[in-house]
Amino acid sequence: MVxxxxxxxxxxxxxxKGENEIKTRIIDSIGxxxxxxxxxxxxxxxxxxxxxxxxxxxxxxxxxxxxRKNDTLYSAYCHLGKKFKKIKISYPSQFNKELLNFINHISxxxxxxxxxxxxxxxxxxLNLKIxxxxxxxxxxxxxxxxxxxSALISADLxxxxxxxxxxxxxxxxGYEKFPKSYLKRFLKLKTGKTFNxxxxxEKVELLEDLRFATxxxxxxxxxxxxxxxxxxxxxxxxxxxxxxxxxxxxxxNTNKIEFDGYLDLRLINNLNYxxxxxxxxxxxxxxxxxxxxxxxxxxxxxxxIGIQLGLNIFRKDTTFSNARQYAKINYQxxxxxxxxxxxxxTKSTNLLDNDTSILNDYxxxxxxxxxxxxxxxxxxxxxxxxxxxxxxxxxxxxENNLGKQSQTVFNLDTYKIFNLNPKNxxxxxxxxxxxxxxxxxxxxxxxxxxxxxxxxxEENSLVANLYGVVNTEYRYRLSSSIYVHSVLDAAYxxxxxTSTKEKLFGFGFGLGLLTNAGLFRLxxxxxxxxxxxxxxxxxxxxxxxxxxx
Numbered sequence: 001m002v003x004x005x006x007x008x009x010x011x012x013x014x015x016x017k018g019e020n021e022i023k024t025r026i027i028d029s030i031g032x033x034x035x036x037x038x039x040x041x042x043x044x045x046x047x048x049x050x051x052x053x054x055x056x057x058x059x060x061x062x063x064x065x066x067x068r069k070n071d072t073l074y075s076a077y078c079h080l081g082k083k084f085k086k087i088k089i090s091y092p093s094q095f096n097k098e099l100l101n102f103i104n105h106i107s108x109x110x111x112x113x114x115x116x117x118x119x120x121x122x123x124x125x126l127n128l129k130i131x132x133x134x135x136x137x138x139x140x141x142x143x144x145x146x147x148x149x150s151a152l153i154s155a156d157l158x159x160x161x162x163x164x165x166x167x168x169x170x171x172x173x174g175y176e177k178f179p180k181s182y183l184k185r186f187l188k189l190k191t192g193k194t195f196n197x198x199x200x201x202e203k204v205e206l207l208e209d210l211r212f213a214t215x216x217x218x219x220x221x222x223x224x225x226x227x228x229x230x231x232x233x234x235x236x237x238x239x240x241x242x243x244x245x246x247x248x249x250x251x252x253n254t255n256k257i258e259f260d261g262y263l264d265l266r267l268i269n270n271l272n273y274x275x276x277x278x279x280x281x282x283x284x285x286x287x288x289x290x291x292x293x294x295x296x297x298x299x300x301x302x303x304x305i306g307i308q309l310g311l312n313i314f315r316k317d318t319t320f321s322n323a324r325q326y327a328k329i330n331y332q333x334x335x336x337x338x339x340x341x342x343x344x345x346t347k348s349t350n351l352l353d354n355d356t357s358i359l360n361d362y363x364x365x366x367x368x369x370x371x372x373x374x375x376x377x378x379x380x381x382x383x384x385x386x387x388x389x390x391x392x393x394x395x396x397x398x399e400n401n402l403g404k405q406s407q408t409v410f411n412l413d414t415y416k417i418f419n420l421n422p423k424n425x426x427x428x429x430x431x432x433x434x435x436x437x438x439x440x441x442x443x444x445x446x447x448x449x450x451x452x453x454x455x456x457x458e459e460n461s462l463v464a465n466l467y468g469v470v471n472t473e474y475r476y477r478l479s480s481s482i483y484v485h486s487v488l489d490a491a492y493x494x495x496x497x498t499s500t501k502e503k504l505f506g507f508g509f510g511l512g513l514l515t516n517a518g519l520f521r522l523x524x525x526x527x528x529x530x531x532x533x534x535x536x537x538x539x540x541x542x543x544x545x546x547x548x549x
Contacts, residue, residue: 012038014033018078057083089157135162139160165228173231175235178236183232186335243265295310298332307330308326327344340369346365366395370391370392372391383425389414394408400441405438409433413430430468457527464495465495466493466494469489484512485512
């Protein structure tokens with residue numbers, strides 16, 4: 001080998017050649033740097049080039065000489081030799097051959113063959129899988145490397161293992177009162193499990209699906225001679241929510257302004273248990289009041305079972321009032337899916353002096369089944385939920401002085417945000433319900449319409465035993481805290497009591513503004529009925545505020 005003294009103060013160039021033209025083209029196809037500040041950099045680059053050629057199967061590659069052509073140009077002459085395509089690797093008896101299913105190989109008794117070009121990735125994958133089984137310090141080595149024949153290399157696999165690691169302790173930093181049941185059931189992290197860092201990192205990412213906690217940084221692990229301690233860095237997030245609106249519009253009969261509004265308070269994780277308490281009150285311009293309170297208690301006594309309890313009271317002026325109670329037992333399948341089964345009971349009171357065939361006292365009891373799917377995007381405070389799907393059904397009986405009637409009820413509420421790009425998105429929602437019965441009472445029918453239903457109509461002014469509402473919005477984000485949107489709604493409903501079948505449409509526009517106090521929303525909408533068989537609000541303005549604290 002010929003060595004030449006380096007030249008300083010100017011850029012040096014390199015040209016690498018093989019033993020023939022074909023081998024030179026192979027070197028050029030791999031690629032290498034050809035401009036350097038000093039001679040040592042040239043030698044380092046040639047070592048890198050040699051390693052690349054060996055990984056391609058040219059295991060006999062040597063750099064025969066480096067010749068200085070002029071003041072700035074060096075030529076390196078390499079000998080590649082024959083290319084070997086495969087390597088036969090024999091493994092010891094304690095090696096878990098099931099791990100070979102994760103790589104491309106040809107298997108034999110106590111050995112496997114892989115392409116030399118895939119060798120590095122194959123060994124990396126095998127070592128990673130061994131680490132996932134609780135041995136993060138394991139290493140793989142190839143020893144006794146030799147030429148098996150003119151096209152095949154052989155080697156022995158040496159596996160250096162250590163004592164398998166299990167999680168001995170989990171310590172939460174930042175939010176020390178993070179619910180332990182969520183560690184075990186939601187994140188599925190618990191002591192005694194085999195240590196797998198990649199699996200732990202994936203599970204910690206599930207914190208993004210929680211409203212009341214966020215990840216500060218990636219988890220860390222402390223290894224001692226006989227223990228493994230996992231450190232999670234979590235902070236408590238503001239998750240309580242207040243939502244309210246004031247609606248006003250002109251009465252087309254009296255030509256006077258009428259007001260309506262609602263209050264929706266959601267308290268989340270104030271007891272550091274992961275619990276949710278909801279309080280809702282609404283009063284509208286046609287003298288209807290709704291009061292609802294419910295609670296969701298997850299992971300009772302650390303089990304995967306949760307409980308939901310609720311009370312709903314609805315009063316229609318001086319006509320009737322309904323009181324509904326329900327209880328559900330739910331099971332959280334994972335961070336996004338939940339199923340529930342429960343019972344509900346409703347007692348309705350006729351506030352008029354006389355009962356009629358369509359309005360009288362009744363009691364109803366149902367057995368219910370519910371499925372819920374939630375896909376959050378809490379990184380976006382304007383639109384924190386990307387996909388919501390909630391479906392439920394119930395079957396039971398309604399009983400009054402006219403007898404007992406078997407009934408079935410079905411409810412669906414789902415919405416999805418389609419993010420077209422950072423500024424543009426489309427919001428779609430489908431909401432509907434169906435009550436199946438041989439006869440109906442007016443005080444058991446569904447009531448819908450308004451800001452959270454089909455917009456442009458008075459709150460709860462529409463009565464049906466079957467209805468479906470489609471809401472759509474095109475949203476344009478003016479900034480990270482301001483967006484404008486269109487309103488285009490459509491609905492269909494049926495009322496068997498009045499023999500009504502109707503198509504409805506709502507049009508309008510809105511503005512959303514995220515401030516330190518919360519999300520301020522302004523909507524203007526107008527509604528139209530296909531047949532105009534009943535009184536509707538011609539236009540509607542809603543002002544709402546959603547605050548997080």
